[in-house]
Amino acid sequence: MKINKNYLELEDSYLFSTIAKKVNQFVKENPDKDIIRLGIGDVTLPLAPVVVEAIKNAADEMGKKETFKGYGPEQGYAFLREAIQKYYSRKNVNLEADEIFISDGAKSDLGNILDIFGLENTVLVPDPVYPVYVDTNVMAGRKIIFADANEKNGFLPLPDENVKCDIIYICSPNNPTGAVYTKDGLKKWVDYALKNDAVILFDAAYECFIKSEELPNSIYEIEGAKKCAIEFCSFSKTAGFTGTRCGYTVVPKELVKEGVSLHKFWLRRQTTKFNGVPYIVQKGAEAIFSEKGQEQIKENIAYYSENAKIIAETMDKKGIWYTGGKHSPYIWLKCPNNMSSWEFFDYLLNNIAVVGTPGAGFGKNGEGYFRLTSFGNREKTIEAMERFSKLF
Numbered sequence: 001m002k003i004n005k006n007y008l009e010l011e012d013s014y015l016f017s018t019i020a021k022k023v024n025q026f027v028k029e030n031p032d033k034d035i036i037r038l039g040i041g042d043v044t045l046p047l048a049p050v051v052v053e054a055i056k057n058a059a060d061e062m063g064k065k066e067t068f069k070g071y072g073p074e075q076g077y078a079f080l081r082e083a084i085q086k087y088y089s090r091k092n093v094n095l096e097a098d099e100i101f102i103s104d105g106a107k108s109d110l111g112n113i114l115d116i117f118g119l120e121n122t123v124l125v126p127d128p129v130y131p132v133y134v135d136t137n138v139m140a141g142r143k144i145i146f147a148d149a150n151e152k153n154g155f156l157p158l159p160d161e162n163v164k165c166d167i168i169y170i171c172s173p174n175n176p177t178g179a180v181y182t183k184d185g186l187k188k189w190v191d192y193a194l195k196n197d198a199v200i201l202f203d204a205a206y207e208c209f210i211k212s213e214e215l216p217n218s219i220y221e222i223e224g225a226k227k228c229a230i231e232f233c234s235f236s237k238t239a240g241f242t243g244t245r246c247g248y249t250v251v252p253k254e255l256v257k258e259g260v261s262l263h264k265f266w267l268r269r270q271t272t273k274f275n276g277v278p279y280i281v282q283k284g285a286e287a288i289f290s291e292k293g294q295e296q297i298k299e300n301i302a303y304y305s306e307n308a309k310i311i312a313e314t315m316d317k318k319g320i321w322y323t324g325g326k327h328s329p330y331i332w333l334k335c336p337n338n339m340s341s342w343e344f345f346d347y348l349l350n351n352i353a354v355v356g357t358p359g360a361g362f363g364k365n366g367e368g369y370f371r372l373t374s375f376g377n378r379e380k381t382i383e384a385m386e387r388f389s390k391l392f
């Protein structure tokens, strides 16, 4: 018996445990200080009423012999795939419903998709980055190279013709930087992938925060992308499904590598290893796409976006360099006075009892940067920014 030794290569992530330790210590020493947490990546507003109603109705159906459902289609029920298909058509992206695979969230599929790719592929990951892209490939033993995201390129790296890779991760709007690719930027990646026979794994988990018609919500808004890209999306941030669990992955039929349809491979993988998302959850997700559902989720997104604006405006006033905040729930700022990420973390905690996330935890290029999120409460966000303004 041999273990998968690649797991030994994983770097321990101390980011959130170190934050928790430091905050607990601070609370112990300062029991009367009101701590404001602007580090959370989880949503805080509840599910939309129409979603709750749909989930309750679906639970009732499951309790009646006539409407009870057992195993569903592994790829998801047609009602949800068709609702997503219609959602895509608003931006003139035409997908077939069976190119959409319903998942229990983007994280699972971002990891699972690697099943269909050879181990000899070289993977290109931006730095800083959502750690899942790196760790899932380390577990499999693939070679990883990094694309530098930095102040110079606005944390939006573009392809380098001298660097050859086979699998490319792109996240836009980005976690942790909040930066968003324009159509031109994405086109450069699509052109590179087509020319070099690479596949792009496009993470659109934060697409709902995009407010400009000009910015792409989906990589399929770029010509040629169906021949080189798989897209992952999620209802986690769109509709507060972080605890309810539902998302989707788009694998176009045009995506053919080595003469093989990756759509067929993914279908085979899913029907073998996955038994689908609960009917009740899929009914809840379907309700997001009703007229009322769209209105209700937009209210929540607008709430978070206003928080982001409050944070971004404070950075503007203070002349602090940042990305994100406009089409993203994240504000990625340059630590003032050349502080390191952790120095700045301690400085904010000790002086104004505000907690954020040190950028260094997302990769070497994150050093000297800091992530604030807009998923908190409005009054607390305002209060945190008032304290911040007094400090700088």
Ligand code: PLP
Pocket (backbone or CB within 6 Å): 041, 104, 105, 106, 107, 108, 130, 171, 174, 175, 203, 205, 233, 234, 235, 236, 241, 242, 246, 247
């Ligand atoms: N992709 C990115 C960039 C994320 O930040 C997250 C969650 O924070 C996910 C995917 C995971 O989303 P889900 O809740 O759908 O698994």
